[in-house]
Amino acid sequence: MIRIEQLTKIYPGRGADHLALDAVDLSIDKGEIFGIIGRSGAGKSTLIRCLNRLETPSSGRVLVDGQDLSTLSARELPRMRQRLGMIFQHFNLLHAKTVAQNVSFPLRLAGRHDRDAIDRRVDALLERVGLSAYRDSYPARLSGGQKQRVGIARALANAPSVLLSDEATSALDPQTTLSILQLLQDINRELGLTIVLITHEMSVIRNLCDRVAVLDHGRVVETGRVADIFLHPQHAVTRSLLAESGTPDEGALIQLRQRATGPLLRLTFVGDTTYQPLLSRATEETGLRFNILQGSVGRIKETPYGQLLVEAVGAHVEIGPALAFFTRWNVHHEVVA
Amino acid sequence: MNFSDVVWPEIGQGLIDTLVMSGVSLVFAVLLGLPLGVLLFLSGRRQLLQHHGVHAGLSAVVNGLRSVPFIILLIVMIPFTVLLIGTSIGVAGAVPPLVISAAPFYARLVENVLREVDRGLFDACQAMGATTRQIIFGALLPESLPGLVAAATVTGVALVSYSAMAGAIGGGGLGDLAIRYGYQRFQVDVMVITVALMVVLVQLLQWAGDRLTLHFTRK
Ligand SMILES: Nc1ncnc2c1ncn2[C@@H]1O[C@H](COP(=O)(O)OP(=O)(O)OP(=O)(O)O)[C@@H](O)[C@H]1O
Ligand SMILES: [Mg+2]
Numbered sequence: 001m002i003r004i005e006q007l008t009k010i011y012p013g014r015g016a017d018h019l020a021l022d023a024v025d026l027s028i029d030k031g032e033i034f035g036i037i038g039r040s041g042a043g044k045s046t047l048i049r050c051l052n053r054l055e056t057p058s059s060g061r062v063l064v065d066g067q068d069l070s071t072l073s074a075r076e077l078p079r080m081r082q083r084l085g086m087i088f089q090h091f092n093l094l095h096a097k098t099v100a101q102n103v104s105f106p107l108r109l110a111g112r113h114d115r116d117a118i119d120r121r122v123d124a125l126l127e128r129v130g131l132s133a134y135r136d137s138y139p140a141r142l143s144g145g146q147k148q149r150v151g152i153a154r155a156l157a158n159a160p161s162v163l164l165s166d167e168a169t170s171a172l173d174p175q176t177t178l179s180i181l182q183l184l185q186d187i188n189r190e191l192g193l194t195i196v197l198i199t200h201e202m203s204v205i206r207n208l209c210d211r212v213a214v215l216d217h218g219r220v221v222e223t224g225r226v227a228d229i230f231l232h233p234q235h236a237v238t239r240s241l242l243a244e245s246g247t248p249d250e251g252a253l254i255q256l257r258q259r260a261t262g263p264l265l266r267l268t269f270v271g272d273t274t275y276q277p278l279l280s281r282a283t284e285e286t287g288l289r290f291n292i293l294q295g296s297v298g299r300i301k302e303t304p305y306g307q308l309l310v311e312a313v314g315a316h317v318e319i320g321p322a323l324a325f326f327t328r329w330n331v332h333h334e335v336v337a
Numbered sequence: 338m339n340f341s342d343v344v345w346p347e348i349g350q351g352l353i354d355t356l357v358m359s360g361v362s363l364v365f366a367v368l369l370g371l372p373l374g375v376l377l378f379l380s381g382r383r384q385l386l387q388h389h390g391v392h393a394g395l396s397a398v399v400n401g402l403r404s405v406p407f408i409i410l411l412i413v414m415i416p417f418t419v420l421l422i423g424t425s426i427g428v429a430g431a432v433p434p435l436v437i438s439a440a441p442f443y444a445r446l447v448e449n450v451l452r453e454v455d456r457g458l459f460d461a462c463q464a465m466g467a468t469t470r471q472i473i474f475g476a477l478l479p480e481s482l483p484g485l486v487a488a489a490t491v492t493g494v495a496l497v498s499y500s501a502m503a504g505a506i507g508g509g510g511l512g513d514l515a516i517r518y519g520y521q522r523f524q525v526d527v528m529v530i531t532v533a534l535m536v537v538l539v540q541l542l543q544w545a546g547d548r549l550t551l552h553f554t555r556k
Contacts, residue, residue, distance in 0.1 A: 049460075052464055054460055054463055077466075078466035078467065078468055079466065080466075081463070081464055081465065081466040082465070082466040085464075086460075086464035086465075088457060088460070088461060090457055092455070092457040092458055092460060092461035094458065094479070094480060095556050096480050096482060096553075096555050105465065105475065106465040106466070108475075109462075109466055109467045109475070110466065138555045139555075140555055140556050154465070155465075158465075158466075164464075
């Protein structure tokens with residue numbers, strides 16, 4: 001669907017130039033929700049703005065459906081952009097237009113003039129985002145969540161195949177954030193819409209995304225399925241972003257390790273194994289007992305997971321059979337040194 | 338001061354002349370100043386049609402015209418005015434210099450009003466596939482309409498007082514009356530009446546402009 005190849009963006013600066021994107025390679029599949037996370041200034045906005053050419057790359061390519069964006073003429077570019085909807089942190093609605101006029105604006109831009117058809121389309125979109133009652137209100141009268149719903153309806157007006165979301169929930173409270181994320185997820189399912197979203201909040205990634213790329217100083221430092229990244233983060237930036245989102249942190253581990261007498265194991269259950277009484281079974285089979293030192297259970301998107309840090313205790317601690325047991329049950333395990 | 342020998346018909350005519358002079362000049366000042374201001378804005382740094390040469394050129398013209406004192410402009414423009422409309426006196430003769438002085442003023446105000454439009458809107462429009470033309474007419478101008486009306490009001494008020502100055506070289510209107518009767522014939526009563534009328538006129542203009550601005554405000 002979208003291929004990003006060696007994408008580099010340099011902002012000329014006073015004195016030194018600023019390397020905002022450094023040879024980014026990414027591939028985004030049709031129908032998936034792809035998250036890009038990173039700290040402030042990592043280059044997230046620059047990256048997503050290169051996807052519809054609001055920003056011109058310094059080098060490298062962006063291909064949408066095999067079409068290289070840099071080869072598009074000034075006439076072709078608007079057509080291509082109509083296939084890529086975009087929503088923004090600060091909504092960017094037109095204040096002088098009503099909700100309905102905001103939503104019909106992209107239809108008119110696309111050269112559609114049949115008023116009845118436009119009205120029907122607008123009504124359907126407003127119904128979909130739950131704002132039918134606000135058809136003729138002006139944006140100034142809406143709450144943040146409602147404004148973002150208008151933004152979403154507007155972005156969907158020309159039935160794009162991709163939705164780009166630049167921190168769409170960052171200006172909203174947690175409750176409203178959840179409802180907007182839910183809406184995005186529903187739209188993704190119903191319309192098979194590919195969504196590329198950037199955020200600095202891990203919780204957004206966890207709730208919504210299928211895959212994620214972690215961006216740091218303009219570079220992709222880690223990319224993969226969200227569950228993998230969450231449960232087995234490799235890069236320091238990923239770990240610290242996770243730590244801030246309330247996942248057990250590494251600092252406490254040092255203390256735990258000093259207290260423990262037996263070997264420490266980190267066990268990760270994903271999907272069905274989450275529902276099994278596996279620790280008890282392991283005790284039955286191996287004679288080892290397990291002391292849970294730390295743990296978290298929850299859901300990543302729809303997938304249940306559990307991650308436990310356990311200490312193996314027993315008269316003669318022989319860890320081999322236990323590891324074999326966990327391997328058999330598809331429980332990811334890691335001996336914590 | 339008694340008001341017995343005030344020539345009321347002449348005052349009435351003066352009022353009409355002032356209204357016509359400033360009204361017609363305002364229309365032309367807006368017609369010229371609006372595109373000029375839009376171009377000034379769009380050609381500016383990091384704007385949609387960024388072009389240093391164009392921006393610097395327009396800016397120099399605007400600054401140049403605005404730095405000439407109006408009374409000088411009136412005189413300097415006489416040959417041009419005669420060429421354009423055949424006379425340099427009367428209501429018609431006052432209009433060209435008024436327009437030439439007000440248009441750059443309005444253009445500058447327009448540029449400032451447009452700068453207040455959130456840049457995010459241009460991003461949104463471009464992302465929706467809008468061309469620059471569509472952005473100007475679909476977003477930039479409608480979004481800044483209240484500001485543009487307010488700027489036109491300011492320009493209109495300036496035109497009322499400038500039109501009085503045009504009276505000094507035989508432009509007609511209340512200013513002309515004030516000078517002829519009040520200054521040259523020492524008829525203080527005429528002076529008082531014309532000034533009072535101008536004050537009321539400006540008040541009314543500002544009030545109407547404010548109402549209109551508010552009417553278009555959606556924020
Ligand atoms: N137009 C610009 N001119 C110069 N430098 C820029 C420009 N836009 C962004 N930058 C710089 O590029 C870097 C990346 O910016 P970007 O906006 O992509 O970061 P971000 O990850 O979206 O951050 P945030 O989370 O704060 O939005 C920053 O250091 C920023 O200062
Ligand atoms: Mg950003």
